[in-house]
Amino acid sequence: DETITISEYILTRLEQMGVESIFGVPGDFNMPFLDYVEDHPKIKWIGCCNELNASHAADGYSRVKEHGIGVIVTTFGVGELIAMNGVAGAFSEMVPVLHIVGVPSTLQQKQKPILHHTLGDGRFDAYTKAAAQTTIAQAAIVDKVTAGPEIDRVLAQAITTARPVYLTLPMDLVSTKISAKRLKVELPRSPPPNDSEVEAFVLDEIVKLVEAADQDVVILTDACVIRHHVRQEVNDLIHKTHFPVYSSPMGKTSVNENYERYGGVYVGLNSHPKIKEKVENAKLILSIGSLKSDFNTGMFTYSVPASRTVELHSGHTLIRHAQFPGIGMKKLLPKLTERLHKFEEDAKQLPLPQYKALIPDEKDDIISQAYFWPRMGQFFKPKDVIVAETGTSSFGILDVELPEDSIFVAQILFGSIGWSVGTTLGAAVAARERHLGRTILFVGDGSLQVTAQELSTMTAKGVHPILFVLNNNGYVIERHLHGMDRDYNNIVDWNYTSLLTTFGDKDGSRSRSYTVHNKKELNDLLEDETFAKADKIQLVEVMMDRYDAPRALKASAQLSEAMAKRIAEQDPEA
Amino acid sequence: DETITISEYILTRLEQMGVESIFGVPGDFNMPFLDYVEDHPKIKWIGCCNELNASHAADGYSRVKEHGIGVIVTTFGVGELIAMNGVAGAFSEMVPVLHIVGVPSTLQQKQKPILHHTLGDGRFDAYTKAAAQTTIAQAAIVDKVTAGPEIDRVLAQAITTARPVYLTLPMDLVSTKISAKRLKVELPRSPPPNDSEVEAFVLDEIVKLVEAADQDVVILTDACVIRHHVRQEVNDLIHKTHFPVYSSPMGKTSVNENYERYGGVYVGLNSHPKIKEKVENAKLILSIGSLKSDFNTGMFTYSVPASRTVELHSGHTLIRHAQFPGIGMKKLLPKLTERLHKFEEDAKQLPLPQYKALIPDEKDDIISQAYFWPRMGQFFKPKDVIVAETGTSSFGILDVELPEDSIFVAQILFGSIGWSVGTTLGAAVAARERHLGRTILFVGDGSLQVTAQELSTMTAKGVHPILFVLNNNGYVIERHLHGMDRDYNNIVDWNYTSLLTTFGDKDGSRSRSYTVHNKKELNDLLEDETFAKADKIQLVEVMMDRYDAPRALKASAQLSEAMAKRIAEQDPEA
Numbered sequence A, B: 001d002e003t004i005t006i007s008e009y010i011l012t013r014l015e016q017m018g019v020e021s022i023f024g025v026p027g028d029f030n031m032p033f034l035d036y037v038e039d040h041p042k043i044k045w046i047g048c049c050n051e052l053n054a055s056h057a058a059d060g061y062s063r064v065k066e067h068g069i070g071v072i073v074t075t076f077g078v079g080e081l082i083a084m085n086g087v088a089g090a091f092s093e094m095v096p097v098l099h100i101v102g103v104p105s106t107l108q109q110k111q112k113p114i115l116h117h118t119l120g121d122g123r124f125d126a127y128t129k130a131a132a133q134t135t136i137a138q139a140a141i142v143d144k145v146t147a148g149p150e151i152d153r154v155l156a157q158a159i160t161t162a163r164p165v166y167l168t169l170p171m172d173l174v175s176t177k178i179s180a181k182r183l184k185v186e187l188p189r190s191p192p193p194n195d196s197e198v199e200a201f202v203l204d205e206i207v208k209l210v211e212a213a214d215q216d217v218v219i220l221t222d223a224c225v226i227r228h229h230v231r232q233e234v235n236d237l238i239h240k241t242h243f244p245v246y247s248s249p250m251g252k253t254s255v256n257e258n259y260e261r262y263g264g265v266y267v268g269l270n271s272h273p274k275i276k277e278k279v280e281n282a283k284l285i286l287s288i289g290s291l292k293s294d295f296n297t298g299m300f301t302y303s304v305p306a307s308r309t310v311e312l313h314s315g316h317t318l319i320r321h322a323q324f325p326g327i328g329m330k331k332l333l334p335k336l337t338e339r340l341h342k343f344e345e346d347a348k349q350l351p352l353p354q355y356k357a358l359i360p361d362e363k364d365d366i367i368s369q370a371y372f373w374p375r376m377g378q379f380f381k382p383k384d385v386i387v388a389e390t391g392t393s394s395f396g397i398l399d400v401e402l403p404e405d406s407i408f409v410a411q412i413l414f415g416s417i418g419w420s421v422g423t424t425l426g427a428a429v430a431a432r433e434r435h436l437g438r439t440i441l442f443v444g445d446g447s448l449q450v451t452a453q454e455l456s457t458m459t460a461k462g463v464h465p466i467l468f469v470l471n472n473n474g475y476v477i478e479r480h481l482h483g484m485d486r487d488y489n490n491i492v493d494w495n496y497t498s499l500l501t502t503f504g505d506k507d508g509s510r511s512r513s514y515t516v517h518n519k520k521e522l523n524d525l526l527e528d529e530t531f532a533k534a535d536k537i538q539l540v541e542v543m544m545d546r547y548d549a550p551r552a553l554k555a556s557a558q559l560s561e562a563m564a565k566r567i568a569e570q571d572p573e574a
């Protein structure tokens, strides 16, 4: 029987899943495993400045790689806890990530000495217990027999649920040999077929509703279309039916936004009025992969009653008030497309709102939020990877139409600031592996300060993202939520344009940094071909007003306030 | 009955405990509470770049403040998880810290909508469950009646156990009024008295052992002397008995190291041979506040059998093999001092090893580790706060005698790199509040990169630490443990001397940065009075060899290897 070390077993599985880069930070408990990573012919080690950034990089890598998994390696206790925010974010946002933690030897785990990185009280399982809160499955490698099956179990879970998983690898088992036999069968990457009888019933019911709606149907595409990899199936559906399609914020780029039947972003009360009207007045809403979080629904102000809605999900289907557990969209969608194809001619007649965010005609020369975002829309190209941080950025970009085959990456549900910086590293690495276009980040000054050092790794690893840093003197999104002029919403004014030279590009030959103070400087830069080519890492400091916010953010802040009021009124305690 | 808002209740308690600064990062769930912090007449808000650094700052603040508590405020989910490493470190190292988390309203916690910062699956208790692994007590503020008692309960626990605690404050209760009556009684800060009968018995037993040992006694002082605040009691003991006293690494500065009866650092096989001989051959070892972790004991190579040992702890006493639960050292020590005073004349005769780390007479001009640390010893002054990061720094400083009334701060048990940077912020703030001397940090290049941005907050808040950055091209401590020339132990070469101007001192007027390449440059700088005065924040990049390590680190790496071998041999699986 062929054997293989446990480390190589893990790496072979990852290679099968398309992993070419692994992120993390070394430590004495994981270095023996890192030897295997470094020696692997196809997989590269990308050492990060810290584990928080590494966890975000694994998240970004997973999102842009698509159909794969992001991997982070940390060391016992100290490293894994720093990574926890990023792993939790991957859970919340449904991104498959494998978190491998190098841990003390199996014997030490039994004897429980007061080792460095422990809590000092002999609880060697404390970190795993904490990790259980933020991962969908955990496995501890403890012996030869269970190692292979356990590794496979958590990897399969990560892929099928689109969530992070946790794997501890003790120092003494890193080079232990196990059977390689299981590796001959790759792990399944798509869900099992639906029960055919129930599925047929579901299809009939949906077709009946479409007919009853006089074909007045809109399609709403959301986060899980991306997370559960049905982008292709959804695109087939919309092209073969011509029903108008709208997207949620988290669903952005799940369908081509230049497509003639794409109507824009629906986000409840926070939508453009014309979009809102069209979506909410449709006789039937076919919602695909929805994720109804606060910011993704305009603070829960959706106005599409269940009685007019069909919802397709990764593991179940809802038809009006009826639930169909186990009927998943991956297998259902192609059949639905076939059945709905016949409505194409009528569906083509359904009107779309004529709404596009235009560049406003402003008299002054200030780079306003209202100006900046549509202007950026003109700068994007097909296949660009566009990352937006929580803050004015993630709201500002909502109204911008993104180009064909672009990938939009944002953390609209979890919303942990600083995330976008590590994510940009991972996204840029994945984009390079996939031969995609440029990676373009929009990040606020406050968020950048959380994780700024990871610009260093980008420079060192030779990826060339364009980093737009919105310098508006603090936590502007927070100002609009609470404490407009409070001191806690101010931050230190950094010299952003010296970040790249400070963090490793000592002679300035491998990067370019710019500050744009006004519309003219911004336009000149965006029109500069050398800049647009993005053949080096580039940072652009964009000077903005400390109170200015995009339309969608202001609207959202008002809705938040209204929601808080509603709550206060309901609450007997207050 | 007088009433007070819950926020003010918390702040009043903290003020009673001597808190003058609170660290953290705002978020929409904690900003209403931050209004109270910002408006408080005595307590200052110190906004950090991220929650990891803020958690380390609270740790450093707590350590240097002494007899108090460090406080960090974060926001639900995203912020609190980033802070988790720092809170776990405070647990491991026994540092009282209060972690206040701003959380959704009580109603939202019941209704469980998919709010931003949640895991998206309605588990609103997930973060508290994770926090339970790394804090000694948790409390959720949920109503008027229990709020006061719950706040008091966790604060009392933090102080008596010297561990971190976790408190969630929901948005809707921030301004809720509760009775202020409890505040009239301050929380007890010292442990209750020992059972007098058992205590008397314990005292008799110890005195008998000292007599039987022909007064050949050595005192070993360790971490918990500092953590459980018996420094004064231990100093009384050694001055009134004149028994020779040695310290563990974590016990450094628990007693005055210039004191004539101080013999140096005992750390098992890793000790200087003369110290090892004296300690291990004593007829009786009186160990106070010991914490027997790997690095604190030379990888568990203590050679002081229980039969010759008395151990005093915060909550129990060990006399040879007998345990006395409940007999704590705080109350025991003064009585013991009284009883042992009579041995003073004989104890004075006990010889001390004549070992001091001297500056070696090296021919070359390289700044070696062997040269650097004793040279730094001459630079220190009484009342300095000396912070050493995990790595060559925390080992290099062990052999250096620190001055009277200095405070040594290191994370020798938990050993999370990057910790020292946030800690230095907190330490410097506390040192300023206490009118102590300079705050001096030693940090490796790799560790600095983990948390570098917090230099920004130091500059902005006007504290003036001296930051020695050891530039040795990577993770040198790791090289000595595994993978000497592995790529994963290399890091990006930053422009360290431009960090302070990049991070906020834009015109260079508020900071100074230096690089010292050789012994002469180092000496010139250390002898420069303007530098030594530390009236601005200063960063010194110290150029060192990429393989050089201090004696204690090399010895420790060898012991680690030996330990790993022992384990491999014991292990049936390997």
Ligand SMILES: Cc1ncc(C[n+]2csc(CCOP(=O)(O)OP(=O)(O)O)c2C)c(N)n1
Pocket: A389, A390, A391, A392, A393, A415, A416, A417, A418, A443, A444, A445, A446, A447, A448, A470, A472, A474, A475, A476, A477, A478, B025, B026, B027, B028, B051, B075, B078, B079, B082
């Ligand atoms: C880790 C974390 N800490 C705190 C917050 C709370 N928070 C949300 S947005 C924000 C401010 C972002 O400011 P910036 O990046 O400058 O964006 P902008 O000014 O463009 O809104 C903060 C502090 C968070 N979401 N995540």
Ligand SMILES: Cc1ncc(C[n+]2csc(CCOP(=O)(O)OP(=O)(O)O)c2C)c(N)n1
Pocket: A025, A026, A027, A028, A051, A075, A078, A079, A082, B389, B390, B391, B392, B393, B415, B416, B417, B418, B443, B444, B445, B446, B447, B448, B470, B472, B474, B475, B476, B477, B478
């Ligand atoms: C958060 C965390 N991640 C990883 C480690 C593993 N680790 C221990 S020491 C060290 C390297 C420290 O390097 P540096 O600060 O440059 O110190 P020096 O070179 O002086 O030894 C690393 C990566 C750790 N202890 N903590």
Ligand SMILES: [Mg+2]
Pocket: A444, A445, A446, A447, A470, A471, A472, A473, A474, A475, A476
């Ligand atoms: Mg900002």
Ligand SMILES: [Mg+2]
Pocket: B444, B445, B446, B447, B470, B471, B472, B473, B474, B475, B476
């Ligand atoms: Mg180093």
